[in-house]
Amino acid sequence: MLYAFIPGPRGLLRLEQETSISPGAELAKALWIDLYRPLDSQIAAVSALGIEVPTLADMEEIEISNRLYREEGADVMTVVLPGITPDGAQIAGPVSFILTEQRLVTVRHHAPRSFETFPERADRSAAGCKSSERIFLGLLEEIIARQADLLEAAGRALDKVSARVLSGKGLDSHQLQQALEEVGRQGELVGRVKLALLTLERALSFFDQTLAASAQGKELKPIAKSQMRDIGSLAVHGDFLSNRVQLSVDATLGMISLAQNATVRIVSVVAALFMPPTMIASVYGMNFRFMPELDWHWGYPMALGLMVASAVGTWAVFKWKNWL
Structure with missing residues (x-):
């Protein structure tokens, strides 16, 4: 133009x-x-x-x-x-x-x-x-x-x-x-x-x-x-x-x-909370011949209680340290 x-x-x-x-x-x-x-x-x-x-x-x-x-x-x-x-x-x-x-x-x-x-x-x-x-x-x-x-x-x-x-x-x-x-x-x-x-x-x-x-x-x-x-x-x-x-x-x-750090921290905390229960479940999942707890009447509730208590204890420590 x-x-x-x-x-x-x-x-x-x-x-x-x-x-x-x-x-x-x-x-x-x-x-x-x-x-x-x-x-x-x-x-x-x-x-x-x-x-x-x-x-x-x-x-x-x-x-x-x-x-x-x-x-x-x-x-x-x-x-x-x-x-x-x-x-x-x-x-x-x-x-x-x-x-x-x-x-x-x-x-x-x-x-x-x-x-x-x-x-x-x-x-x-x-x-x-x-x-x-x-x-x-x-x-x-x-x-x-x-x-x-x-x-x-x-x-x-x-x-x-x-x-x-x-x-x-x-x-x-x-x-x-x-x-x-x-x-x-x-x-x-x-x-x-x-x-x-x-x-x-x-x-x-x-x-x-x-x-x-x-x-x-x-x-x-x-x-x-x-x-x-x-x-x-x-x-x-x-x-x-x-x-x-x-x-x-x-x-x-x-x-x-x-x-991103907040997201990673949440994932890390969740993973840490499940680590102790996972370890307990892994122990009682081993196939050894002599495991006395397997014959206990209250063995299963005890294992569940240990897993819950370990998860709660881990959460309490994180809270005390102000990591949450």
Whole structure:
């Protein structure tokens, strides 16, 4: 899909929503072109503007030289952002920003939430939305704010899990398994956000170097620096949440271990209670020729009494030792 935007009275307007522009308006009028899982015809339309659209394989390259570079007057920056695939799976996928003096082109194959919310709020960003560079910084501001929201949501989820696990209510194995799965999901989310922050910091550093030659560089440079500070603060928050994830995992595994120990202890106690009666029954089950008790009239009741008394005595000793 291809979405083209121009500045409007409030935020950004898609070209087909602007009454003064015909449905077949040229993409050259757009300040921001967003390509989402683009078709070949849409890639060709953008290429006609002199912009080379990278393939998904190019975007997935991990070399910095392939993710941050300048080509024919365009700055190409690829970051990794959390988002949703068409089938609803949560992933961290690459997003490329191609920035020229005339327009910003973004290429993505998954759906980060920020790309849906930014057009309506573009004019509220610190940079505004009157040029491609300002739209780029405004979109990054929206993305950074989204990462902050994700970290806060992960923190709240970890609070709930920790409160449930450490409540002392004796959760069963199924509930503890659910808690461990939830902690794992939040750990994956925090990891995706930390990766996004790392790549965003690299992209902003690269963009900051190009601002010196920009006509708006003096005005936009403080905004870029402010976003760098925000990313640094969020990175510290992400590290804190990673430690909390590890603490929650350890606490949950500890509770699972305690529950297993309690089960093993019960089994051990039951086995210990039956050991003396088993020994008595084994003695009188031996096939020796001379066993006087076999001829006693009260021999059978006596054997049963010994077995009961030995089991009760073992239970009393365990209770005295606080092993039960």
